[in-house]
Amino acid sequence: MPTPFQLQIDTACESMTAGFFDYYQNMVSYFHHNAAQNLSYSAFSNRTNRATNALISEKEAIFYIVAYGWQHHQSMQHLLAETIDVTSDVPEYLRVIDYGCGQGVATLAFIDYLAQKGVAQQSALEVHLIEPSKVSLDIAKRLIERLADVYGMQVSVHCQQCTLDDAVLQLDSECRETFHLLSNVIDIETVQNALPNLAKQMQSCTGKNFLLATCPKYLQAQAGFHILRQEMDFAENCHDECWEMTYQMYRVTQASWNEYTSTQRMLMMEWTGL
Numbered sequence: 001m002p003t004p005f006q007l008q009i010d011t012a013c014e015s016m017t018a019g020f021f022d023y024y025q026n027m028v029s030y031f032h033h034n035a036a037q038n039l040s041y042s043a044f045s046n047r048t049n050r051a052t053n054a055l056i057s058e059k060e061a062i063f064y065i066v067a068y069g070w071q072h073h074q075s076m077q078h079l080l081a082e083t084i085d086v087t088s089d090v091p092e093y094l095r096v097i098d099y100g101c102g103q104g105v106a107t108l109a110f111i112d113y114l115a116q117k118g119v120a121q122q123s124a125l126e127v128h129l130i131e132p133s134k135v136s137l138d139i140a141k142r143l144i145e146r147l148a149d150v151y152g153m154q155v156s157v158h159c160q161q162c163t164l165d166d167a168v169l170q171l172d173s174e175c176r177e178t179f180h181l182l183s184n185v186i187d188i189e190t191v192q193n194a195l196p197n198l199a200k201q202m203q204s205c206t207g208k209n210f211l212l213a214t215c216p217k218y219l220q221a222q223a224g225f226h227i228l229r230q231e232m233d234f235a236e237n238c239h240d241e242c243w244e245m246t247y248q249m250y251r252v253t254q255a256s257w258n259e260y261t262s263t264q265r266m267l268m269m270e271w272t273g274l
């Protein structure tokens with residue numbers, strides 16, 4: 001028998017007809033009207049160490065999306081819009097690798113971006129998701145397949161349930177363009193420790209490569225960006241910006257929609273694989 005939380009994820013997934021925002025809005029509405037059944041900010045934050053630990057239940061997955069989903073989607077979309085022109089020379093096959101993907105928000109932002117630019121149906125998308133949480137990984141796969149279906153995109157999703165130190169990039173397909181997404185993971189110490197080995201694997205990824213990393217600008221994240229830039233010294237182009245991001249989102253601590261501003265650091269690096 002599915003739990004109410006699993007049923008809510010089903011409902012929100014089905015509600016997605018025009019983009020990830022549908023999913024987010026449906027989740028916010030559910031969360032707002034069922035506050036007593038859902039987690040409080042302090043309960044979630046204490047158990048997950050402010051969303052850095054792997055999630056262990058659908059109840060946590062719902063809280064996460066309501067509290068952080070839109071912010072993470074918006075920052076990845078901003079970085080894409082600033083740095084990536086997807087409309088010229090559209091490749092037949094595209095690869096996305098989402099490192100510490102959680103529920104796949106960065107990949108969903110990427111798919112929404114392709115759709116907004118009118119090129120969603122022009123490439124077959126190969127998605128690789130790496131994430132230690134089984135709950136998050138299952139939801140990510142499901143949402144990505146659903147959103148691709150909404151846009152009439154061809155997608156294949158490959159999952160590795162592990163931490164980044166154990167991840168092995170499987171890059172033997174025909175893709176000649178790869179997007180490496182690091183959304184809100186660069187501040188995590190175990191992720192930072194895995195970066196040297198990961199950078200070596202990224203360097204040997206043939207064809208054109210783009211790395212897109214986003215995170216709120218605070219001390220641990222700055223340390224992660226520093227390591228990343230050091231380890232990726234082979235990158236030929238680099239765009240590094242801090243953006244004062246202002247947008248409407250639901251604030252779990254205030255139980256209302258508000259305008260919110262946060263400073264995000266965003267890094268895009270580009271190289272041709274060996």
Ligand SMILES: C[S@@+](CC[C@H](N)C(=O)[O-])C[C@H]1O[C@@H](n2cnc3c(N)ncnc32)[C@H](O)[C@@H]1O
Pocket residue numbers: 051052053054055072099100101102103104105106130131132133136162163164165182183184185188190191
């Ligand atoms: C703040 S969440 C970000 C999730 C997603 N990328 C997003 O933008 O919404 C951090 C994620 O990193 C994952 N994580 C934590 N340690 C990790 C590690 N060593 N390797 C891979 N993922 C890790 C967690 O399970 C969690 O899903």
